Structure formats: C-alpha cells, structure tokens
Amino acid sequence: MSVTHVELPASSHIHPPPDTFIKKYVFSLDHKVIAIQYFITAGLFLVFAGLLAELMRVQLMGPNNHVLSVAVFNQAYSLHGTAMVWLVGIPIVTGAFGNLIMPVQIGARDVAFPWLNMLSFWMLPVAGILVFASLLFGAPQAGWTEYPPVSLQLPLGESLSLWCAGVFVIGVSSTITGLNFLVTIVKMRAPGMTYTRMPLFVWATGVTAFLSMIATANLSAALAGLFIQHNFGVPFYDVTRGGAPVLWQHVFWFYSHPAVYILILPAFGIVSEVIPTFVRRPIFGYKAIAYSSAAIGLLSFMVWAHHMFTSGLQHWEQLFFMLLTMVIAVPTGIKIFSWVTTLWRGKIRLDSPLLFVLGFLSTFTLGGITGVMLASVPADAQEHASYFVVAHIHYVLFGGTIFGIFAGLYYWWPKMTGRMLDERLGKWHFWLMYIFFNLTFLPMHWAGLMGMPRRVATYDPMFAGTNLFVSISSFVLAASILIFIYNAYRSARYGEPAGPNPWGARTLEWMIPSPMPYYNFRDVPIVLSGPYDYGKPLPYANISQDLAMTPVR
Amino acid sequence: MKLEQREPLLDSGFWRAVAVMTVISIVLMVGVVVFPVEKYLPEAANISKPIDDLFKFCAFFGAPIFVFINGFLLYFSIRYRRRPDEPIDAVGSEIHEHHGLEVTWTIIPSLLMIVLAVLSYLVIPMYYPTNQAFASAVTLEAIGHKFYYEFRYPGLKQSVMNELHLPIGVPVTVDLTSAEDEQDVHNGAVIHSFWVPEFRVKQDMIPGIVIPIHFTPSEIGMYRIVCSEFCGLGHSHMWGKVIVQTRAEFDAWYADQQRAAASPIAAPLSLAGGNPSAGQTIFNAKCTVCHNAAPFAQRKVGPGLAQLFDDPDHPDLVTGKKATPDNVADILEHGAHGDMGVMPNMQANGLTPKDVADLVAYLRTLR
Numbered sequence: 070m071s072v073t074h075v076e077l078p079a080s081s082h083i084h085p086p087p088d089t090f091i092k093k094y095v096f097s098l099d100h101k102v103i104a105i106q107y108f109i110t111a112g113l114f115l116v117f118a119g120l121l122a123e124l125m126r127v128q129l130m131g132p133n134n135h136v137l138s139v140a141v142f143n144q145a146y147s148l149h150g151t152a153m154v155w156l157v158g159i160p161i162v163t164g165a166f167g168n169l170i171m172p173v174q175i176g177a178r179d180v181a182f183p184w185l186n187m188l189s190f191w192m193l194p195v196a197g198i199l200v201f202a203s204l205l206f207g208a209p210q211a212g213w214t215e216y217p218p219v220s221l222q223l224p225l226g227e228s229l230s231l232w233c234a235g236v237f238v239i240g241v242s243s244t245i246t247g248l249n250f251l252v253t254i255v256k257m258r259a260p261g262m263t264y265t266r267m268p269l270f271v272w273a274t275g276v277t278a279f280l281s282m283i284a285t286a287n288l289s290a291a292l293a294g295l296f297i298q299h300n301f302g303v304p305f306y307d308v309t310r311g312g313a314p315v316l317w318q319h320v321f322w323f324y325s326h327p328a329v330y331i332l333i334l335p336a337f338g339i340v341s342e343v344i345p346t347f348v349r350r351p352i353f354g355y356k357a358i359a360y361s362s363a364a365i366g367l368l369s370f371m372v373w374a375h376h377m378f379t380s381g382l383q384h385w386e387q388l389f390f391m392l393l394t395m396v397i398a399v400p401t402g403i404k405i406f407s408w409v410t411t412l413w414r415g416k417i418r419l420d421s422p423l424l425f426v427l428g429f430l431s432t433f434t435l436g437g438i439t440g441v442m443l444a445s446v447p448a449d450a451q452e453h454a455s456y457f458v459v460a461h462i463h464y465v466l467f468g469g470t471i472f473g474i475f476a477g478l479y480y481w482w483p484k485m486t487g488r489m490l491d492e493r494l495g496k497w498h499f500w501l502m503y504i505f506f507n508l509t510f511l512p513m514h515w516a517g518l519m520g521m522p523r524r525v526a527t528y529d530p531m532f533a534g535t536n537l538f539v540s541i542s543s544f545v546l547a548a549s550i551l552i553f554i555y556n557a558y559r560s561a562r563y564g565e566p567a568g569p570n571p572w573g574a575r576t577l578e579w580m581i582p583s584p585m586p587y588y589n590f591r592d593v594p595i596v597l598s599g600p601y602d603y604g605k606p607l608p609y610a611n612i613s614q615d616l617a618m619t620p621v622r
Numbered sequence: 623m624k625l626e627q628r629e630p631l632l633d634s635g636f637w638r639a640v641a642v643m644t645v646i647s648i649v650l651m652v653g654v655v656v657f658p659v660e661k662y663l664p665e666a667a668n669i670s671k672p673i674d675d676l677f678k679f680c681a682f683f684g685a686p687i688f689v690f691i692n693g694f695l696l697y698f699s700i701r702y703r704r705r706p707d708e709p710i711d712a713v714g715s716e717i718h719e720h721h722g723l724e725v726t727w728t729i730i731p732s733l734l735m736i737v738l739a740v741l742s743y744l745v746i747p748m749y750y751p752t753n754q755a756f757a758s759a760v761t762l763e764a765i766g767h768k769f770y771y772e773f774r775y776p777g778l779k780q781s782v783m784n785e786l787h788l789p790i791g792v793p794v795t796v797d798l799t800s801a802e803d804e805q806d807v808h809n810g811a812v813i814h815s816f817w818v819p820e821f822r823v824k825q826d827m828i829p830g831i832v833i834p835i836h837f838t839p840s841e842i843g844m845y846r847i848v849c850s851e852f853c854g855l856g857h858s859h860m861w862g863k864v865i866v867q868t869r870a871e872f873d874a875w876y877a878d879q880q881r882a883a884a885s886p887i888a889a890p891l892s893l894a895g896g897n898p899s900a901g902q903t904i905f906n907a908k909c910t911v912c913h914n915a916a917p918f919a920q921r922k923v924g925p926g927l928a929q930l931f932d933d934p935d936h937p938d939l940v941t942g943k944k945a946t947p948d949n950v951a952d953i954l955e956h957g958a959h960g961d962m963g964v965m966p967n968m969q970a971n972g973l974t975p976k977d978v979a980d981l982v983a984y985l986r987t988l989r
Contacts, residue, residue, distance in 0.1 A: 216851075219852060308831075314830075353720075355719075381828060391742060395736075396732075406727045407724075412699060414714050417704060419699060438681075442677060442684075446742055451819065455850060519819065520848055522849065601718070603713040
C-alpha cells in the first residue's frame with residue numbers, strides 16, 4: 070500500500086459530540102444511535118406481533134375453537150401482518166441495518182440528512198402507537214391488506230382511521246429514509262469508492278432506498294383514499310357510486326409488491342456480507358449480484374397484479390404479469406447460485422452468522438420455488454388466498470428476511486455493542502429456529518392446496534391434525550427467540566470485548582473500533598479496490614494501521 | 623484464470639456429491655410425476671388435471687433446484703470447513719467469476735420460465751371463456767352474499783342457496799358477482815371468492831363486476847365451496863356445496879325445484895308442535911355459526927340468544943318489534959339487517975317451516 074495518509078480538506082471538520090442525555094440518546098442525530106433506537110423499537114413491535122401470531126395459533130389448535138371470538142381473531146391476524154411488514158420488517162432492514170452499516174461501509178461519517186434521519190425514526194413509535202392503539206377501539210379486521218369494501222364496513226372498520234394514519238406515518242418515514250439513503254450513497258462515498266467497489270450491502274440498501282422513495286407514495290395515495298372514504302364518504306372504492314373496489318388492490322399492490330423487495334433486498338445484502346467473511350474468499354459474481362439487485366428493483370414495479378390473478382384481470386394482463394413475475398425469478402436465482410458457489414473451496418467457519426445465512430438460503434429457495442408456482446395463473450387459481458400463500462409468504466419473509474435479520478444481528482452485534490454474543494447460544498437459537506420454522510410453515514402448503522382458506526377462525530375438521538401440529542411447532546419457534554434475548558442480555562453483562570474486527574472482515578466498518586466512535590472515521594478513508602479480496606492486502610489508505618489487522622477469532 | 627493446483631478443481635468428492643444429489647433429484651422428480659393427486663384431492667372438473675400438471679411442472683423442475691442448492695450448501699459447508707490444523711487466517715479459492723457458469727444459470731432458468739409461461743397461457747382459455755366457443759355451455763349465475771352463495775339457474779324462478787347442483791359432463795359457465803340488498807357503505811356488498819378446491823376453480827366475486835368462469839364437472843360427488851376472500855365476521859363459516867350428479871338425478875332435482883316454485887308456501891308459519899330437542903339439533907348445526915346459546919353480550923356475528931325472550935336490556939328485536947315467539951319466527955323466515963350484520967332468510971339457511979317452529983321452541987327453553 071503506497072498511500073498511507075492524505076491530508077484532508079478543511080471542510081471535513083468534526084462537530085463536537087452531543088453532551089446531554091437527550092441529545093445523545095433520545096433525539097440523537099448520530100446514525101448509529103438511531104439504528105439502535107430502530108432495533109429496540111422494532112424489536113418490541115416484533116414481540117407484540119409475534120404474540121398476536123401465537124394467539125392465532127392457539128385459536129387454530131382445533132376446529133371450532135372458542136378461545137378467541139371471531140372479531141378478536143380477525144384483529145390479531147390483521148395487526149400481526151400490519152406490524153410485521155411496516156413496524157418490524159421495513160424499519161429493521163432499512164432504518165436499523167441501513168443506518169448502522171451503510172454510512173460506515175461507504176466511508177461516510179453520517180447520512181446526508183441527519184435531522185431527517187431522526188425524524189424518520191421518531192415516526193416509527195408514533196406509527197406503532199397509532200396502529201396498536203386501534204386495538205382499544207376495535208382494530209381493523211380485514212387483514213394487513215384491508216381490502217375495501219369489507220374493511221370499511223362496521224363493526225369491522227371501527228378504527229380504520231387509526232390504522233390508516235399509522236401506516237401513512239410509517240410510509241412517510243420510509244419515503245424520507247429512502248431519499249436520505251439514496252443521497253448518502255450517491256454523494257457521500259469516500260474517495261475511491263466507485264459503484265463497483267461498494268460492498269454488496271450498500272448496493273442492496275441503495276436499490277431498497279430507491280424503491281422506498283418511489284413506491285411508498287402510492288401507498289400513501291391508497292391510504293388517503295381509504296381514509297377519506299371512511300370519514301367523509303368520498304366513494305373511491307364504492308362501486309355503487311362510481312368507484313371501484315379493485316382500484317384499491319391495484320394501487321395497494323403497486324406499492325406492496327416493491328415493498329416485498331424492500332423487505333428482502335437488504336437481507337440479500339446481509340447475506341452477501343456474511344458469506345465472504347466466513348468463507349474467507351472473494352464473493353462469486355460480485356457484479357452479477359449487484360446488477361441483479363438493480364434488475365429486481367426495476368422489475369418489482371411491473372409485477373404487482375400477480376397478487377390479483379383471481380380478481381378478473383384481462384387475459385393480456387394475466388400474461389404480462391405472469392411473464393414478468395417469472396422473469397424476476399431469474400435474477401433472484403443468479404444471486405442464490407452465486408452465493409452457493411462462493412462456498413465452494415472456501416475455508417468455512419460455521420459461526421452463527423453463517424448458520425443463519427445457510428438457513429436463509431435453504432428456506433428462501435423453497436419460497437422462491439413456490440413463488441414460481443404462484444406466478445402461473447392457472448396454478449394460482451388453486452393456491453391464491455389459501456394457506457399455500459400463507460406458507461409462501463412466511464418462507465420468503467420469515468425464512469428470508471427474519472433469518473437475514475438474525476444473520477446480520479449476530480454478525481454486526483460486536484460492531485454495534487463492542488461485545489461478543491455467546492456462540493453456543495447462537496447455535497442453539499439457529500437450530501431450534503430453523504427446524505421449527507420448517508415444521509411450522511411446511512405443512513401449511515399442504516393444507517392450502519387441500520382447500521384451507523386463509524383468514525379463517527375455524528376450518529374443516531379434515532385440517533385438524535395439520536393445524537394442531539403447526540400450532541405446537543409455532544410455540545417452539547417463538548420460544549427460540551427467547552434464546553436470542555437471553556444471549557443479548559448475557560452479552561451486555563458478561564460478553565467478551567469484541568475488538569475492532571473479530572471476524573477478520575474487510576469492509577470499512579471493521580476498520581474502526583467497536584463500538585464505532587462518534588463520527589466514525591478520524592480521517593476519511595481512501596478506497597483502492599473492492600472489499601472482498603481475501604488474502605490480499607487491505608484496499609484502504611488513511612486507516613490507522615493497528616486497527617486494520619485481520620485477526621480471526 | 624491461472625491455476626497452480628495439481629488436483630483438479632472439481633475433485634472426486636464433488637462428483638460423488640453430485641451423483642448423490644442427482645439420484646435424490648431423480649427420485650423426487652419421478653415421485654412428482656407419479657404422485658396420485660386425485661387420491662388426496664379429486665380432480666373433479668375438466669380443468670383440474672391441466673392445472674395440477676402445471677403445478678407438477680413447477681415441482682418437477684423445482685425439486686432438482688431445491689435438492690442441488692441445499693445439497694451443495696450442506697456438502698460445501700462440511701467439505702470446505704476450516705480444519706483445526708489450518709492457519710487461522712487461511713483463505714479459500716480466489717476464483718470469483720466464471721462466465722460460462724453464470725451464463726448457464728441465467729439461460730436455463732429463463733428458458734424454463736418461458737416454457738412455464740407458455741404452458742400456463744395455454745390453460746387459461748380453458749377456464750375463462752374467451753369467445754363464442756362456449757356459447758353451447760349452460761350459463762348459471764352465482765352471487766356472493768354475506769355469508770352464503772346464491773345460485774340462479776335458467777328457467778328456475780327462485781334461487782338456490784348454498785347448493786350448486788351440476789350434471790356431470792355438461793360444460794357450464796358461471797357468472798360470478800357479489801350483491802346485497804342494502805347499498806349503503808356499511809351494509810353493501812363485499813368481495814367474496816368462489817373456490818371449489820376439487821375443481822381447482824377459484825374466482826373472486828366482486829360487487830359491480832360480473833366475471834364468467836368456465837368448467838365441465840367430470841366426477842360425481844359432493845364438494846366444498848369455500849370463500850377465500852375475507853368478507854366479514856361470517857367469513858370463516860361461508861361454506862357451500864357443489865353436488866355433481868348424473869344427468870337423470872340432476873333432472874329430477876331440477877324438476878323438484880320447478881314444482882317448489884309453482885306452489886309457494888301459502889299458509890303462514892305455524893309454531894304449534896315445535897320440538898325443542900329437534901330445535902337444539904338445528905341450532906347447533908346451523909345457528910351456532912353466528913350465534914351463541916349464551917347471554918346477549920357473548921356475540922359471534924350476531925348476539926347471544928340465551929335470553930332472547932327475557933332480557934330487560936334488550937326488550938326489542940333487531941326488527942324493532944317486541945321479543946315474542948311470532949316476531950322471532952318472522953326474523954327466521956325473512957331474515958334481518960342489523961348493525962351487526964345480516965341474518966339470512968329461511969331459504970338461505972335451508973330451514974323448513976317445521977324447523978322454524980322447532981327452533982322457536984328450543985329458544986324458548988333457554989329462558
């Protein structure tokens with residue numbers, strides 16, 4: 070490395086760190102503190118939403134159960150879906166991981182608009198309170214999709230306004246986070262950090278930011294329509310007065326299909342970071358993985374109506390959306406094949422982050438295959454709105470996003486807190502979660518194909534055995550999260566100090582102390598080549614050399 | 623790409639693993655082909671088999687993809703684990719691209735997708751009538767209500783509720799829609815779905831739109847109609863039946879229906895001779911879908927009915943009339959619209975006049 074130190078221009082001065090508790094921990098402008106705020110808040114919502122799911126599984130343990138009333142059951146699944154998508158999934162993969170890692174990985178000292186970042190975060194608790202407060206007044210019951218006209222009808226829609234307001238607020242938060250991240254990635258990369266030298270997590274976060282920024286406005290529009298019809302009677306979705314119920318579906322899914330990729334692309338990014346680190350070799354097909362993220366992002370705007378194959382589309386529409394939906398499987402496949410190939414001839418260390426990634430690849434593959442089955446219009450006739458879809462969505466969003474989130478947590482926990490998590494507990498957590506995830510959701514495919522619709526509080530007795538099995542598995546699945554919570558507590562009390570780079574990784578966040586100091590980099594780093602060339606000298610200048618070692622735990 | 627290793631890049635262990643995965647894949651693929659779907663779920667319409675075949679096409683090619691991805695994950699992560707005797711900073715292969723491989727795994731899935739799309743598109747016209755080719759088919763109307771299905775046959779004056787009788791082998795087109803008597807936003811029609819799992823037919827019933835769906839029943843039997851689109855508090859219980867009959871049985875049933883239409887029930891309902899225990903059986907079979915035999919507040923869709931005739935807080939029925947046996951029978955006969963939803967009428971609930979008398983007698987014992 071010939072370049073060792075470069076004098077910085079005078080403009081890169083450092084603000085003094087905040088000195089009061091409120092400025093430091095509550096209304097913080099520091100992207101790392103905001104990330105932790107996102108983790109804690111969304112983590113709480115994850116627990117609530119998970120408990121709602123377990124409530125449903127208790128009701129579904131047998132046919133004609135009366136543990137919950139039908140209304141409470143409907144509220145449980147509606148808020149479970151709402152919270153998991155908007156209050157848990159999107160905030161964690163963008164707000165939490167994006168904030169924690171993306172600015173450091175591009176060598177920046179913060180995001181482009183720290184104040185907007187703080188505003189984005191504070192919309193999350195507001196949205197969460199609005200959505201969960203609806204439980205006090207009779208929460209909406211028509212599922213997280215809230216299809217009108219049924220969602221507008223009393224008593225189902227008693228507090229639909231609260232729900233609309235909550236989701237609207239988190240939508241605005243997501244939009245401005247997208248804007249913030251996109252500007253950060255475009256404008257604030259360290260010298261030498263060309264687009265093809267960016268870590269793949271940054272690629273994924275960039276595409277996600279673009280999707281959040283463009284797509285979420287459509288959700289806001291759909292919600293505004295629902296809110297206005299509910300409160301002021303303007304009949305956007307009322308067919309008897311010139312509206313159309315299917316209009317909601319189109320606008321909603323025009324957002325919500327890209328939203329699926331908002332949920333999964335950052336998890337793809339996490340996978341792309343964890344694999345080379347624990348396999349000790351360059352990632353296979355860097356450019357293919359990066360460009361396929363962009364391709365997925367673009368295609369995700371053109372497939373929304375595959376959620377509506379049974380809603381009476383024209384035949385050419387069905388062909389169009391079927392074809393593009395199938396096409397989107399190709400870049401996704403390229404990613405998976407590239408990741409698997411990266412394992413070939415590595416020096417693999419099977420630590421818990423990599424275990425979660427392997428679990429991700431294993432389960433997400435099945436979710437991808439069932440996704441293609443759902444894309445075929447005639448096959449979809451049997452699968453749509455049944456437990457097959459429930460299984461599919463959990464294979465991609467639990468088997469995908471949640472496994473990705475845990476991979477990222479185990480991977481970056483030392484960086485975030487400065488302490489290690491317990492490896493044995495991590496392995497227990499992984500194996501329990503992996504096994505009981507599959508035992509919970511695999512049988513649902515079968516129930517769905519045999520004719521069990523979703524969103525029902527009771528079912529044909531022929532599904533009794535399957536549902537009892539699923540319910541019991543789901544209780545163990547939920548319990549496996551307790552291991553992580555205990556592990557986090559244990560790490561805070563007794564965790565061994567992590568040091569700057571416990572995994573011997575090569576991206577920029579590992580070149581600075583753990584936890585990351587205020588303003589991240591004393592000197593702005595200079596990037597000389599890509600981040601995954603294991604075995605070669607580090608591709609950075611202006612990094613203090615004692616930290617840039619690559620010790621392996 | 624310069625390689626110095628003497629050993630081949632793909633060693634014998636790799637090929638052994640590939641061989642094992644190939645065998646497992648072939649077993650699964652053969653399993654997919656021979657899997658007797660109809661043993662688990664009858665293929666009761668002409669379109670069932672083509673749709674199952676599309677599913678099998680996906681499963682047939684999905685199986686090796688699943689096996690090879692999971693197999694390589696397992697094999698690589700064991701085979702290439704860092705051994706304890708290897709240096710702690712040992713690194714793996716430097717190979718990070720291979721154009722042939724990458725082009726292959728782009729082209730092959732793309733081709734598979736195109737074939738699947740074409741095959742799927744060929745099946746679509748089988749269940750959505752595209753032109754006059756289906757002019758010969760019998761056209762029925764199916765209307766989704768909260769929370770039952772109404773079927774209208776050509777030549778029948780009255781509708782048939784919740785039971786769709788079809789003759790085997792006759793192509794039918796069912797025009798699907800959804801409607802309610804009340805048109806205001808709170809009680810208006812909602813989206814339902816008409817799903818017959820044994821036919822592989824599913825189509826949403828959308829207010830204001832008529833969507834035709836086409837099929838030919840091909841197997842005699844009784845099958846479920848399931849609502850798969852959330853439609854309200856009664857959604858979990860919105861079930862109907864399809865009864866596929868021989869032509870002779872169907873004609874007999876149809877003639878019965880015509881006779882019933884010709885001689886409407888002239889006499890008013892008589893509550894005399896109601897049998898409480900018979901009423902209890904009917905109540906448990908039908909009414910408990912929406913009502914508990916418990917106090918008013920323990921509602922499901924509608925209120926609990928245990929104190930129907932003796933509740934000081936609710937002296938009036940949903941119709942605004944006093945809670946007398948005759949007024950209750952009136953609701954059972956004609957149905958009611960209330961703030962909690964819709965109570966279907968006698969015909970929709972499949973009740974005879976005798977059933978109504980039995981039910982009222984039973985409800986009176988609950989006082």
